[in-house]
Amino acid sequence: SAVISQKPSRDICQRGTSLTIQCQVDSQVTMMFWYRQQPGQSLTLIATANQGSEATYESGFVIDKFPISRPNLTFSTLTVSNMSPEDSSIYLCSVEKGPTSYEQYFGPGTRLTVT
Amino acid sequence: DQQVKQNSPSLSVQEGRISILNCDYTNSMFDYFLWYKKYPAEGPTFLISISSIKDKNEDGRFTVFLNKSAKHLSLHIVPSQPGDSAVYFCAFTGGTSYGKLTFGQGTILTVHP
Numbered sequence: 513s514a515v516i517s518q519k520p521s522r523d524i525c526q527r528g529t530s531l532t533i534q535c536q537v538d539s540q541v542t543m544m545f546w547y548r549q550q551p552g553q554s555l556t557l558i559a560t561a562n563q564g565s566e567a568t569y570e571s572g573f574v575i576d577k578f579p580i581s582r583p584n585l586t587f588s589t590l591t592v593s594n595m596s597p598e599d600s601s602i603y604l605c606s607v608e609k610g611p612t613s614y615e616q617y618f619g620p621g622t623r624l625t626v627t
Numbered sequence: 628d629q630q631v632k633q634n635s636p637s638l639s640v641q642e643g644r645i646s647i648l649n650c651d652y653t654n655s656m657f658d659y660f661l662w663y664k665k666y667p668a669e670g671p672t673f674l675i676s677i678s679s680i681k682d683k684n685e686d687g688r689f690t691v692f693l694n695k696s697a698k699h700l701s702l703h704i705v706p707s708q709p710g711d712s713a714v715y716f717c718a719f720t721g722g723t724s725y726g727k728l729t730f731g732q733g734t735i736l737t738v739h740p
Binding site for chain 1: 631661663670673726727728731732
C-alpha cells in the first residue's frame with residue numbers, strides 16, 4: 513500500500529490569506545485526488561491532478577480558489593486562496609491503489625481553521 | 628443533489644453482536660462500491676468493496692451486500708469489536724466518474740465492551 517504524508521497536519525489562518533498544503537507519496541502514481549471534508553460533512557472531491565497536465569476541477573470548485581500543482585509523480589500541492597471561515601475543513605489527498613483499481617489510499621489530512 | 632445517503636448518523640452496538648451499516652444511492656451509473664473506515668485525525672482507510680456483478684463480498688468479519696434493484700448497499704461486521712468504533716463511509720464510482728469517489732455522509736459506529 514502507498515504511504516502518503518501531508519504537511520501541515522493542521523493550521524490556523526486568518527481570513528484573506530492563503531495556505532499551501534503538500535502531499536507526498538512514497539511511490540509513483542498517475543492520478544492524485546484532493547478532497548475536502550467540512551465539519552460534520554462527507555468527503556467531497558475538489559479536483560483530480562495528473563502529472564504534466566492541468567488539474568480537473570469538480571463542479572463548485574475553481575482553479576483561482578484552489579490552485580493545484582503536480583510537478584512529478586510523487587508530489588502535489590493544493591493552495592486554499594483568499595481564505596474565509598467557510599474554508600475551515602479537513603483537506604485530504606489520495607491516490608489510486610493501481611491503474612486497474614478503484615480503491616484509493618488517503619493521506620492523514622490537513623485540518624484548517626480560518627479565523 | 629445527494630446521490631448517496633447514509634440515513635443513520637450513528638449506530639451503537641454491543642461487543643460481539645452484529646453491526647449493520649446502510650447506504651442508499653440514486654445514480655444508476657455507479658457500478659463499483661466501497662466502504663471506508665475513518666478514525667479521528669486520520670485519513671479514511673479502505674475496508675471492502677464490491678462490483679455491480681456481485682451481490683455479496685466477504686473479507687473476514689466484514690461482508691458487503693449489494694441490492695442493485697433497490698440501489699442499496701450494506702456492510703455487516705460480525706462479531707463487532709470495540710476497535711471497530713469509527714466513522715464508516717460508503718463510496719461509489721462508475722459511469723462518467725470512474726476513478727472519482729462519491730462518498731456518503733458517514734455513520735458513527737460505537738461498539739461497547
